[in-house]
Amino acid sequence: MSSQSPVEAPEHVLRLLSQLHKVSLEQEATITKTGKVTYSGVIDELKESQPDRAPKSEFDTIMLDKFIALDxxxxxxxxxxxxxxxxxxxxxxxxxxxxxxxxxxxxxxxxxxxxxxxxxxxxxxxxxxxxxxxxxxxxxxxxxxxxxxxxxxxxxxxxxxxxxxxxxxxxxxxxxxxxxxxxxxxxxxxxxxxxxxxxxxxxxxxxxxxxxxxxxxxxxxxxxxxxxxxxxxxxxxxxxxxx
Ligand SMILES: C[S@@+](CC[C@H](N)C(=O)[O-])C[C@H]1O[C@@H](n2cnc3c(N)ncnc32)[C@H](O)[C@@H]1O
Incomplete structure (x- = not known):
């Protein structure tokens, strides 16, 4: 459960923030087996699943359309x-x-x-x-x-x-x-x-x-x-x- 919000902002900004957090979490759930995204965790999974590809550039490509917003x-x-x-x-x-x-x-x-x-x-x-x-x-x-x-x-x-x-x-x-x-x-x-x-x-x-x-x-x-x-x-x- 998210904590009570201390943020003072116009209603449309608060609405936008909630939408963006939601999309970010939905995206993260699809990236790794654990649903958690950390740089070293994703790189390790890429090395295992695609050993002949360069994991760092593969990582950058995956992240191009991802928010990975701070919780x-x-x-x-x-x-x-x-x-x-x-x-x-x-x-x-x-x-x-x-x-x-x-x-x-x-x-x-x-x-x-x-x-x-x-x-x-x-x-x-x-x-x-x-x-x-x-x-x-x-x-x-x-x-x-x-x-x-x-x-x-x-x-x-x-x-x-x-x-x-x-x-x-x-x-x-x-x-x-x-x-x-x-x-x-x-x-x-x-x-x-x-x-x-x-x-x-x-x-x-x-x-x-x-x-x-x-x-x-x-x-x-x-x-x-x-x-x-x-x-x-x-x-x-x-x-x-x-x-
Ligand atoms: C975890 S995301 C940031 C999320 C953002 N703080 C938020 O809460 O919405 C990290 C971002 O750092 C960017 N990044 C990675 N390497 C970078 C670099 N060398 N210089 C600038 N940005 C970089 C990535 O492209 C990625 O979009």
């Missing part, structure tokens, strides 16, 4: 966290069709209105078609969402290298193999107390081994907890001794 209750949590911490500069690693981005935009808009601070949601998607579809959904939501988002199309390991403000929150909703390289790209811009969230860190623990080892090494300055949402949701707070 609704996790989206509610991120929305709350942005409002609670006063975050206005948010980076989303992995935007797909832009479902979680809608929550980020609504929450950042609310924080900005309450605090007078400036800020942006920096969204990232490497697939042009997915980026275009995301833009279409944001347009349906209207200005309240559209104007908050700076969508960077291309490989995020390149697009996040430039023009990053000081970052309050980083959402890692990306294939696990990219999570640590993404964190390292954004790390110089994380403010003291910034929050890093990573999805599926229980079910995808194998794929996330390098990320979790980095976050948990005391010298890297993160304070960590695994939130008990379905498949796990890692929440790390950046509190380096020297920043």
């Amino acid at each position: 609704e209750d996790k989206c509610h949590f991120v929305y709350q966290l942005i409002n609670a911490t006063g975050a206005t500069n948010v980076v989303e690693a992995g935007t797909s069709f832009g479902v979680s981005t809608i929550y980020l935009a609504l929450a950042v808009a609310k924080t900005k209105a309450a605090t007078g601070k400036s800020g942006t949601v920096i969204a990232t998607e490497k697939e042009l078609q997915k980026a275009e579809t995301a833009r279409k959904y944001w347009k349906q939501c209207g200005e309240v969402v559209e104007r908050e988002i700076d969508l960077r199309v291309g490989d995020l390991l390149e697009t996040l290298k430039v023009d990053l403000p000081e970052v309050d929150l980083l959402l890692l909703d990306i294939w696990s193999v990219l999570a640590l390289p993404t964190l390292k790209t954004v790390l110089p811009k994380l403010r003291y107390g910034a929050v890093v969230l990573a999805d599926n860190t229980i079910s995808g623990a194998k794929g996330y081994a390098d990320l979790l080892a980095f976050l948990r090494a005391p010298e890297n300055g993160f304070q960590n907890t695994t939130l008990p949402y379905t498949n796990g949701f890692e929440m790390s707070v950046y509190l380096p001794r020297t920043k």
